[in-house]
Amino acid sequence: MLDIKFIRENPEIVREAIEKKAVTLDLDELLALDAQVQELKRKTEALQAERNANAKAASKARPEERAAMIEKGKEIGRQLAELEPQLRDLEAKLKNLLYLTPTIPWEGAPVGPDDSFNVETRVHGNPRIFLFEPLDHVALIEKNGWGDFERAAKVSGSRSYILKGDLMVYEQALLRFALDRMIQAGFTPMSVPSLTREEVLYGHGQFPTARDQVYSVDGEDAFLAGTAEVLLNYLHAGEILPESELPKTYTALSPCFRSEAGSAGKDVRGLMRVHQFNKVEQYVLCKADLEESKKWFDTMLSISEGILQALELPYRVLEVSTGDMGLGKYRQVDLETWVPSENRYRETHSCSALLDWQARRANLRYRDENGKVRYAYTLNNTALATPRILVMLLENHQNDDGTVNVPKAVQPYFGKERLEPTP
Numbered sequence: 001m002l003d004i005k006f007i008r009e010n011p012e013i014v015r016e017a018i019e020k021k022a023v024t025l026d027l028d029e030l031l032a033l034d035a036q037v038q039e040l041k042r043k044t045e046a047l048q049a050e051r052n053a054n055a056k057a058a059s060k061a062r063p064e065e066r067a068a069m070i071e072k073g074k075e076i077g078r079q080l081a082e083l084e085p086q087l088r089d090l091e092a093k094l095k096n097l098l099y100l101t102p103t104i105p106w107e108g109a110p111v112g113p114d115d116s117f118n119v120e121t122r123v124h125g126n127p128r129i130f131l132f133e134p135l136d137h138v139a140l141i142e143k144n145g146w147g148d149f150e151r152a153a154k155v156s157g158s159r160s161y162i163l164k165g166d167l168m169v170y171e172q173a174l175l176r177f178a179l180d181r182m183i184q185a186g187f188t189p190m191s192v193p194s195l196t197r198e199e200v201l202y203g204h205g206q207f208p209t210a211r212d213q214v215y216s217v218d219g220e221d222a223f224l225a226g227t228a229e230v231l232l233n234y235l236h237a238g239e240i241l242p243e244s245e246l247p248k249t250y251t252a253l254s255p256c257f258r259s260e261a262g263s264a265g266k267d268v269r270g271l272m273r274v275h276q277f278n279k280v281e282q283y284v285l286c287k288a289d290l291e292e293s294k295k296w297f298d299t300m301l302s303i304s305e306g307i308l309q310a311l312e313l314p315y316r317v318l319e320v321s322t323g324d325m326g327l328g329k330y331r332q333v334d335l336e337t338w339v340p341s342e343n344r345y346r347e348t349h350s351c352s353a354l355l356d357w358q359a360r361r362a363n364l365r366y367r368d369e370n371g372k373v374r375y376a377y378t379l380n381n382t383a384l385a386t387p388r389i390l391v392m393l394l395e396n397h398q399n400d401d402g403t404v405n406v407p408k409a410v411q412p413y414f415g416k417e418r419l420e421p422t423p
Ligand SMILES: Nc1ncnc2c1ncn2[C@@H]1O[C@H](COS(=O)(=O)NC(=O)[C@@H](N)CO)[C@@H](O)[C@H]1O
Pocket: 226, 227, 228, 229, 258, 260, 271, 272, 273, 274, 275, 277, 279, 281, 282, 347, 348, 349, 350, 351, 380, 381, 382, 383, 385, 386, 387, 388
């Protein structure tokens, strides 16, 4: 969320961002509420000052004057008892609106309401020309006994999967390969829970606007996170870090859970869009400096491009539009990887810089060199998410006998050069 002082001083810049990001937020309502809160704060602070002054005077007053002063103090107390709950109520309303304020997008973001305005900035590698009729990933899995979608549906319901034999081992090999890439890049490896709490999801930005994407545990303050980013982002909530300890660079492998509400009919077959998947996440908490943010944005993006290149997959780089990047993003770049059976690229990585939008929600602060306490900047990116990447790996690296080659970089992790049928 944005700094209320920034909003007061730059209403037109905020209004333009609301427009560009197609956010449903009435800025005039927010500003009017803010003015009411300011007015009521002035009143209650003046009354509190008067009550304190009166109490001090009463303690020194002559006995015959004291009774009147004590009565005056009671009267002030009664006025405060009426105003203070009103102030708390208005402040809560204002905070709910502030949660909906959008980060001002960077000037290079394509302006448009949805992903059709995303701009392809680079393409790496060329889609393979097959000399035989290639199979899609579901057919490859069924031909080789590498999974069991029917029994997955029986035991887990829709949008689930079971991997078997070489493909199960391959998924684990890929996750470890990606984790090692992150460790080599200097990120601290973490395992974090997927079970999280409501305030952590508010701190991330998933709540309140995308609550329907999150599974909750009945009757408890317990939710299943859709990404390790949610928990990593709250690790330092409420702390004041010394600038010397920044940046915090974390990488986490965790199960991710998503209801995929609103995706009915999309990618219903196979591994592309499932309710539970695994992801190696990249997360950075750094000082509030645009150059520093850009450095880490570029670093994280190049790690992911390096991973896709090591997986020998054709991909493209997309600069994401203001309408598609979502409320908190300053900048977002997606990597999309080629899917032969769909004859198009599909998203496999999403790299985001959020400036202090998450830090204000999660209260992530540090003390800079001059001793000033400031909100940090946060960034995140995908290192690798399975099983979606298996769609691209199986289809792009298949042989005409239905076996699938393993990219050289992953062979040491998998132990073989090819995936073979499950006996
Ligand atoms: N329902 C899903 N099923 C399978 N893979 C998914 C699903 N949702 C997302 N992913 C994978 O997870 C990646 C990151 O998801 S994201 O929402 O775009 N971004 C994040 O979660 C950020 N924390 C960066 O990782 C996606 O690019 C995709 O590869």
